[in-house]
Amino acid sequence: MSQSTTHSTAALDLKTTFGFWVYLMTDCVLFATLFATYAVLRGSTLGGPGPHELFNMPFVLAETLILLTSSFSVGLGVLAARQGQQARVLFWFGLTFVLGVAFLAMELTEFSHLVTEGNSWRRSGFLSAFFTLVGTHGLHITSGLIWMLLLVPRIFTRGLNAMMVRRLTLLSLFWHFLDVIWIFIFTVVYLFGVAR
Amino acid sequence: MKLGRHFTYIVGYVASMMLTLAAYGAVTGQWLMGRWLIGGLVVLALVQLVVQLKLFLHLGDEAKPRWQLMAFWFMLLVLIILVAGSLWIMYSLNYRMTPEQMNQYLIKDEGIHL
Numbered sequence: 001m002s003q004s005t006t007h008s009t010a011a012l013d014l015k016t017t018f019g020f021w022v023y024l025m026t027d028c029v030l031f032a033t034l035f036a037t038y039a040v041l042r043g044s045t046l047g048g049p050g051p052h053e054l055f056n057m058p059f060v061l062a063e064t065l066i067l068l069t070s071s072f073s074v075g076l077g078v079l080a081a082r083q084g085q086q087a088r089v090l091f092w093f094g095l096t097f098v099l100g101v102a103f104l105a106m107e108l109t110e111f112s113h114l115v116t117e118g119n120s121w122r123r124s125g126f127l128s129a130f131f132t133l134v135g136t137h138g139l140h141i142t143s144g145l146i147w148m149l150l151l152v153p154r155i156f157t158r159g160l161n162a163m164m165v166r167r168l169t170l171l172s173l174f175w176h177f178l179d180v181i182w183i184f185i186f187t188v189v190y191l192f193g194v195a196r
Numbered sequence: 197m198k199l200g201r202h203f204t205y206i207v208g209y210v211a212s213m214m215l216t217l218a219a220y221g222a223v224t225g226q227w228l229m230g231r232w233l234i235g236g237l238v239v240l241a242l243v244q245l246v247v248q249l250k251l252f253l254h255l256g257d258e259a260k261p262r263w264q265l266m267a268f269w270f271m272l273l274v275l276i277i278l279v280a281g282s283l284w285i286m287y288s289l290n291y292r293m294t295p296e297q298m299n300q301y302l303i304k305d306e307g308i309h310l
Contacts, residue, residue, distance in 0.1 A: 014258075021264045025271040032275040036282035061220050068216065072209040075252055079201050176252040180245060186216070187241040191223050195233050 009162045013169075020170045024177050027140075031181055034133040035188060042193075044125035051126075051193025054119060056110070060190050063106045064182065070099035071179035078172040081165045086155060089168070093152045096175065100145050107138050130189065137185060140178050147171055208251030215244040 043050075077092030111131070114120065121131040151167055158164060219240040222228050228236050249255040249268075256265050293301070 018263055018267075022267055025267050028271050029274055029278070032278045036279045039279070039283055040286045057220070057224060061216075064216055065213065068209070068212050071212075071248070071252060072205060075205045075208075076202070079205070173253065176248065180248050180253070183216075183241055183244050183248070187219065187237050191219055191237050192234065195223050195237070196226070196229065 013162075013166055016166055016170065017173070020173060024173065027177070028181075031133075031136070031184075034129075034136055035184065038129040038133045038189065041125040041129040045127075046124040048124045048127070049119060051190075054114065055190055055193055057190065057194060059106065059110065060186065063103055063110075064186050066099050066106070067103045067179050067182050070096045070103065071176050073099065074172045074175045078165075078169055081160055081168045084160050086160055089155060089160065090152070093148060093168070097145060097148050097152070100141060100148070100175075104138060104141050104145065107134070107141075111135075134185060134189065137178065137181055140181075144171070144175055144178060147174070204251045208247055211247045211251075212244050215240050215247070 073092045074096040077089055077096060080088035080092060114127075119127055121128045148171065151171060155164060219237055222233060222236055222240075227233075255268060256262065258264055
């Protein structure tokens with residue numbers, strides 16, 4: 001690779017990363033509005049069950065640790081991609097995908113338990129805000145998984161070229177960002193919810 | 197260099213894991229109570245935020261001018277105005293309504309006659 005192509009690749013990397021970063025920042029503002037709504041409606045249970053009765057904390061802790069581990073594995077996946085180690089990229093992104101699916105499955109299990117026990121988003125203002133905030137995060141996780149599913153198999157056909165490494169980097173930024181949002185969902189919704 | 201990069205992810209992972217478990221233990225083990233517990237949880241979450249921003253998202257590692265960092269600070273400003281502003285308005289409604297407004301509200305909307 002000549003010096004000028006190396007230079008233009010690096011410049012393009014910086015530009016796309018910054019563009020994607022701006023998107024992530026606006027997504028943070030979206031989550032801020034949902035957190036504000038949740039904070040206002042937290043006590044509005046309309047005589048229905050509150051966080052104490054509804055949240056299964058060991059289950060939520062397991063979800064949290066799974067998502068955190070997937071954030072770690074996606075980071076190692078990008079490092080492997082930058083070093084051109086295809087087998088390792090496939091391993092770490094594969095692991096991230098499996099952990100992401102496990103997280104999503106646990107979240108949907110929690111939601112379906114709540115709904116079948118009559119505590120859906122229609123039950124109270126608190127539950128509406130809860131489902132909106134946590135569900136929006138879950139939708140982001142779902143789109144991240146679809147993105148992984150569409151992007152990673154193309155490594156087989158196209159190899160780890162500069163464009164592929166750049167796209168894997170953006171995907172990893174998105175995934176790390178979702179784990180950062182989850183820290184606050186775990187703290188504000190679940191831990192504050194059951195704190196005495 | 198190669199070891200260094202991996203090392204930051206391992207440190208970030210172990211630190212985040214410990215901070216999460218500490219926060220969980222503080223609530224379920226009732227190590228702290230009331231305001232101290234809430235304050236402790238906020239501190240643990242913010243420390244984990246900084247750890248992950250720095251070690252996973254590499255915020256602030258770019259060359260100058262640091263546009264990503266500036267976008268982040270601006271987002272933080274908007275976020276604080278949004279969240280603190282919403283809570284301030286919603287929790288000070290009682291205080292900001294005059295007694296007449298409050299009476300009218302009670303009579304009209306709640307059907308309460310004092």
